[in-house]
Amino acid sequence: MVKIQYEKKHLRRAMWHLSLPTMIGYALQSVYDMVDLVWIGRISSEAVAGVTIFSMLFWIGTVLNEIMNTSGISMISQSYGRNENGKTRELIEQSITGKILISVLAGIVIALLLHFLLPHFSTDPHVTGAAKNYGLIRILFIPFLFGSYSVNTALRSIGHARSPMVLMLITSVINLVLDPVFMFDTIPFLGIKGLGLGVAGAAYATAISTILAFIVGMYLLLSGRRNERITLRGLFRFNPIIFRRFIEVGMPAAAENLFRNLMSLLLVRFVAMYGTNAITTAGIGTRLFGFAYVPIYGGFMAGSTLIAQLLGAEHPEVTRFVAGLSARLSLAGIAILSLFAGLFPAQLMKVFIDDPVVIGMGVPMIRILIPALLLGAVSMGYATAFIGSGYNRPFLIASIVARGIVQLPFIFLCAAILHWPLEWIWGSFILAGIVEIVMILIPYRIGHWLHIRV
Numbered sequence: 001m002v003k004i005q006y007e008k009k010h011l012r013r014a015m016w017h018l019s020l021p022t023m024i025g026y027a028l029q030s031v032y033d034m035v036d037l038v039w040i041g042r043i044s045s046e047a048v049a050g051v052t053i054f055s056m057l058f059w060i061g062t063v064l065n066e067i068m069n070t071s072g073i074s075m076i077s078q079s080y081g082r083n084e085n086g087k088t089r090e091l092i093e094q095s096i097t098g099k100i101l102i103s104v105l106a107g108i109v110i111a112l113l114l115h116f117l118l119p120h121f122s123t124d125p126h127v128t129g130a131a132k133n134y135g136l137i138r139i140l141f142i143p144f145l146f147g148s149y150s151v152n153t154a155l156r157s158i159g160h161a162r163s164p165m166v167l168m169l170i171t172s173v174i175n176l177v178l179d180p181v182f183m184f185d186t187i188p189f190l191g192i193k194g195l196g197l198g199v200a201g202a203a204y205a206t207a208i209s210t211i212l213a214f215i216v217g218m219y220l221l222l223s224g225r226r227n228e229r230i231t232l233r234g235l236f237r238f239n240p241i242i243f244r245r246f247i248e249v250g251m252p253a254a255a256e257n258l259f260r261n262l263m264s265l266l267l268v269r270f271v272a273m274y275g276t277n278a279i280t281t282a283g284i285g286t287r288l289f290g291f292a293y294v295p296i297y298g299g300f301m302a303g304s305t306l307i308a309q310l311l312g313a314e315h316p317e318v319t320r321f322v323a324g325l326s327a328r329l330s331l332a333g334i335a336i337l338s339l340f341a342g343l344f345p346a347q348l349m350k351v352f353i354d355d356p357v358v359i360g361m362g363v364p365m366i367r368i369l370i371p372a373l374l375l376g377a378v379s380m381g382y383a384t385a386f387i388g389s390g391y392n393r394p395f396l397i398a399s400i401v402a403r404g405i406v407q408l409p410f411i412f413l414c415a416a417i418l419h420w421p422l423e424w425i426w427g428s429f430i431l432a433g434i435v436e437i438v439m440i441l442i443p444y445r446i447g448h449w450l451h452i453r454v
Helices: 009-043 045-061 063-081 085-121 123-138 142-157 162-183 199-223 240-274 274-294 294-312 316-342 347-351 354-387 393-417 425-447
Strands: none
Touching: 009 045, 009 142, 009 162, 009 199, 009 274, 009 294, 009 316, 009 347, 045 063, 045 085, 045 123, 045 199, 045 240, 045 274, 063 240, 063 294, 063 347, 063 354, 085 123, 085 142, 085 240, 123 142, 123 199, 142 162, 142 199, 142 294, 162 199, 162 240, 240 274, 240 393, 240 425, 274 316, 274 347, 294 316, 294 354, 316 354, 316 393, 316 425, 347 354, 354 393, 354 425, 393 425
16 A cells, blocks of 8 residues: 655655556556457458447447546545545445446447447448447446446555556456457367357457456455445445536546547548558557557556645645656656567567558558657646646646647548548647647646645
């Protein structure tokens, strides 16, 4: 458990203790995501394209998760920083209950998106079939996914970042084992008979591992082994006042997440103008750069949690130091990964697929997106101030300006009007990154967030 101390050397240590397990956990999840795509790539490029399209639709629906996930960081962590044990317990209980209720709505939204929007992305029956076979199973088990997110957020917010890391390790290992068993008629490398469920098998493997991780996480919270002990009675006692506050605090960040995911969806739509291979390339890029974002997520989660705890304990004077530390930590990690990616882009693409056309399209994509990753590390580092304080509006405004006002028109111009090469689409992320970092730093410097308490 990380206890709050206010000297800079102690804050560096606390930041490291919070961020390292988070990085490892996300790295494990990202490795699984990439291996999952490798297995799916063994079926066909169309299967990869179908799963890619569903994933874009899926993350739009899961924006509802972001409402309580983001507000949970600030509200639970600030309460913990104030040493309000009873209040902290109630907030954890209500975040889990509210998240599971919201997951039902999210499942309906994703199912509707899949039904109505899928034909607009591809008319290839192999692509649409893969999207449906994979997607409907993921939708069915979404309450466990949302619940596990709340469990992980709660554990990090009370200083136990190692527990979510272990839970993500459980998820990843079980997934890695079950994927080939469920997907193929004959398990690769072993020659043993499998279930042969195709892309549906990958979805079942994900569902089973998520359920098990959720059960273990709930046991940790219910048993009191991680500082705060929640109760079953509390989980079944709905508090509309707390729920409304979760919504109020988290809505701007959720809207930002929705806007970001809508932009990703529109990106796939424009990328689809370049063919199925381009969609496959984008899908691989999404998984690959999901892994590259591991240092950013680690610094972001750790910085947001620590800033929230410090604000709750009424020590705002050291929060700017934590935000800067988060930015530097994220930037250093991304720089190391970017160096490797820039030197060996073709080899990275070959891990996922053997198609030389897709590999050829992926090499420039990787190299062009590296500067965007570096910019994202800095902007996300300083955005921890907004998430930790609960003042999330600047995060939303920055995203709208960078992506909606700048990036989207640029992509439309390049793809639909000028018909420029696909590389210009990737280049739009650099442009958006420059604008976003400016839009983040302005309100950060003004400092209104220092006075916000939730």
